[in-house]
Amino acid sequence: MKFSVKLDRDILILKLDEERSFLEQKEEVEKYLLGMKSFLTNGNVRFGYEGCDLSFDEELELCTIADKAFGYEVNFVHKKMPPREMTRHMGGNGEKLVRKVYGTVKPGEVIVSDGDILVLGDVNPTGELKAAGDIFVIGNLRGVAHAGCSGDEGAVIYAMHMNPVMVKIAEKIGFVPSNTGDNLNGLAQITDGEIKVKLV
Helix, strand or coil, X not given: CCCEEEEECCXXXXXXXXXXXXXXXXXXXXXXXXXXXXXXXXXXXXXXXXXXXXXXXXXXXXHHHHHHHHCCEEEECCCCCXXXXXXXXXXXXXXXXXXXXXXXXXXXXXXXXXXXEEEECCECCCCEEEECCCEEEEEEECCEEEECCCCCCXXXXXXXXXXXXXXXXXXXXXXXXXXXXXXXXXXXXXXXXEEEEEEC
């Protein structure tokens, strides 16, 4: 099947082959999207898909491919939520203590949660996230992230692109080296009494 894209309102939609799994067509999708690099010169786009049912992890893979093709200003339109095991802060009655943010955290905006925070988009340099639990950014973390703000030193901060002004867990403060670029997955957590950031 030939892949195609269409513009639906303000979302660039990729048509996937519904007869094949994402794994079977992943390499072709990557080649196709990379071939479209010149189509979007400023790399600022909302991007989604149709025609194939993807898992959350597969959506993250597609988002990564789109990042490579269009730059790091891609706002990926997710259809699936993270699996329950991604969040530790679930109420006993089944209530999900996770605040979901769709799209970009704007300059100066502060997002606060009594549980986890899940951002499906980017966090601007002057944006701030404050969570009693964990923080997940499925996009570019450029602002300030404070996990475990009620004192939980077991909280973690994950970002698909880890490039924050500052990360904080409980009362500990950490920084990410400025020479790492902004295209690396990162996980920040307290190890041996201080915040360690693992970049992959």
